[in-house]
Amino acid sequence: MADLQSVLIDLDGRHDVHLAELDRYVSIPSVSSEDRGVREAADHIRGRAAAWGLETRLLETGGQPAVLLRGPQVDGAPRVLIYGHYDVQPAGSADDWLFEPFKTTVHGGRIYGRGTADNKGQHLAHLLAIESWIRLHGSAPCNVTLLLDGEEEVGSPNLADLVRRNAGLLACDLVVWSDGPVHESGRATMNFGVRGIVQFELIAQGAAVDLHSGNWGGVGRNPAWELVHLLASMKNDRGLITIDGFTDEVIPLSGAEARALEALPVDDEQLAALSIGLWDEPAERPFYDRLAAHPTLTISRFETGSSGADRAVIPATARAVCDVRLVDAMTADTTFGRIADHVRRHAPNVRCTLRGAMEPSRTDLDSAFVEPIRRALRLVHNEDPYLVPAMGGSLPDYVFTKILGVPSIGVPFANADEANHAPNENIELHRYLAAPKIAAALLSELSKVRVR
Ligand SMILES: [Zn+2]
Structure with missing residues (x-):
């Protein structure tokens, strides 16, 4: 001393x-x-x-x-x-x-x-x-x-x-x-x-070119709908990720961890300043629990149709960029494997590519x-x-x-x-x-x- x-x-x-x-x-x-x-x-x-x-x-x-x-x-x-x-x-x-x-x-x-x-x-x-x-x-x-x-x-x-x-x-x-x-x-x-991260891209391909939505509507397959259905099959409106086995490896919080999270004060002013009025589902989940104890599935980008004009077409392609934040003991490899399996089963025409990963x-x-x-x-x-x-x-x-x-x-x-x-x-x-x-x-x- x-x-x-x-x-x-x-x-x-x-x-x-x-x-x-x-x-x-x-x-x-x-x-x-x-x-x-x-x-x-x-x-x-x-x-x-x-x-x-x-x-x-x-x-x-x-x-x-x-x-x-x-x-x-x-x-x-x-x-x-x-x-x-x-x-x-x-x-x-x-x-x-x-x-x-x-x-x-x-x-x-x-x-x-x-x-x-x-x-x-x-x-x-x-x-x-x-x-x-x-x-x-x-x-x-x-x-x-x-x-x-x-x-x-x-x-x-x-x-x-x-x-x-x-x-x-x-x-x-x-x-x-x-x-x-x-x-x-x-x-x-x-x-x-x-938390770790797995970032991936989904691309759905329709016809070779954008199609007139009147002349071809009801005939041509719409890749935007294909992606919408696929994404909806990955997370339900209760906020739960519905990819098979997704959270199998997650190790729940220990008593000490849960107590530590409870002790952290939530900055309501910051939430208000960012206009975060509504929280993501599930509604009952405490603030810091969301950040520390659970994985996420985020759609960070969704694009389809031609940019710059609202034309009535069936777009040729649709693309989404998503990321998962991983919690212990999920691994990037296993998680991306489960996502890719899910895509193969639900939308075999959609291409799923890994963009980046880091372990938790x-x-x-x-x-x-x-x-x-x-x-x-x-x-x-x-x-x-x-x-x-x-x-x-x-x-x-x-x-x-x-x-x-x-x-x-x-x-x-x-x-x-x-x-x-x-x-x-x-x-x-x-x-x-x-x-x-x-x-x-x-x-x-x-x-x-x-x-x-
Ligand atoms: Zn820095």
Whole structure:
């Protein structure tokens, strides 16, 4: 505890350094989607980490490299792998920004700049905590490795392969990632998983050309109706997905997960602002249950007929793009297989094509690492964090839970209105300055877990 206190005091005395380090990092526009500045940012953060006493290496992939940073070895202590990403989204039009996007500006209690929250500021906070531990005590209290992805903003296409190839190097007891925001209420949050996704396309083909709906109406087959019937056979008006076996693998919520979901407050103001008056069926399902405990089937696009004119024709084709959000322990493969079977049985003329997939992830709320992280958050924030069993969206968290086979817990540092991916991305100043303290306390608390 004495060790941690000295680190916390040290971190509190270095706000200027922490702001300067973030500014230098943000000033390198590492935009992976434009292949711009990514290696420069990788070199920069390697250089900083090496100066702070970490071992560094570059892990090449088929695309942008990942950066691996490793603190001094601590025999017998847990091995913690911290995941983050050093690439950023493009800034878009500079006119939409209050300040220059690729530098930091402190204004009104926030630090503005691309990457301040997503994700340079968040993983830098971990690194600054480790720096302080090493400078004051020779090492962090845990064996700590940072894996910094250079392609997160383009969907981490090489991450699964990289983790498989480097499983020995990445071997750990726990993964911690700090990305995205805390709960909208502002309270600290721990995330225990994400939903996966299967995206697919359905194409129904009619005649070779659009047909006059009078001259051919009643004769020519209408692909739009074919798709409408097919889609209606997949989900009923009670909101239940009616594809055979669809939810067979779903593992129901544990008691701890159900209690955690019940404790999350629903943001009625946000619902009102978005005019979400009517919820999807089934009506009785609680808000967070919908996001964490159930798969979805969404029609995100439906197009047929010629665009631009309302002509009375039987269209030649109809096309729908749909996605399924998967919950644990559904798998992308099995799910798409069931969808394709369903299409073959109900509409054999419709072509069904897989467009993209990512597996879900889930970490047990009863993991031995949960209480230490809670204690670390309580120590800095003086309140209990919210626990989110699964986030609604999809991230490649499965590479840790399924490929490495370890628990993975998200401890986000950013505010809910961080405007990630948008103009004026920002992190609240007090959150950025508190983040290294949370990171330092987290390693101290995790070091008490007996792992071997
Ligand atoms: Zn992002």
